[in-house]
Amino acid sequence: DQQVKQNSPSLSVQEGRISILNCDYTNSMFDYFLWYKKYPAEGPTFLISISSIKDKNEDGRFTVFLNKSAKHLSLHIVPSQPGDSAVYFCAASGDNNDMRFGAGTRLTVKP
């Protein structure tokens, strides 16, 4: 039972353009959402998060949007850079410490 889904296994964009990564969840008890970035042979690193009381959070080139009614969140990267090429994981958690991750989206930013 995958409660967090990333339906696009991969995404390729041109350097300088916008990257949009999508994530859907099914559990309405989730109230905190995160994005992690992972390079090969390394552990994931935290990128950005959003609480369910907000619908947008921005950090530099990264913006996360949350649509609670649709149970959908997205990560926007503007402008995309070759160094952003990595696997991005969406994660969600409620108040029970049980964090659920999506399967990941591999982003490739072409120079």
Add this chain to the structure above:
Amino acid sequence: NAGVTQTPKFQVLKTGQSMTLQCAQDMNHEYMSWYRQDPGMGLRLIHYSVGAGITDQGEVPNGYNVSRSTTEDFPLRLLSAAPSQTSVYFCASSYSRLSYEQYFGPGTRLTVT
């Protein structure tokens, strides 16, 4: 700070063998957790701990044991390895259970033959 460290980086086991994956953090974090990453499945929570002496099960705990005798260390024990436990294992920590942003170790790649 070394952050979150994991040993070994790679391990090959035969079916039925047991082993312990080590995890340590030097950030005085209360919350520690173990995940496994499998292709197409993302990361799945195995066990977690909200402080020394306290552990609980995550999404996929069967076949694994944990203990937390100190704040720094959170070892994961495979009791009798099975090929289904072939995976990459990540340990993570955060300041407290209310700090959702976790710091991950570099991972241990385990193959069970």
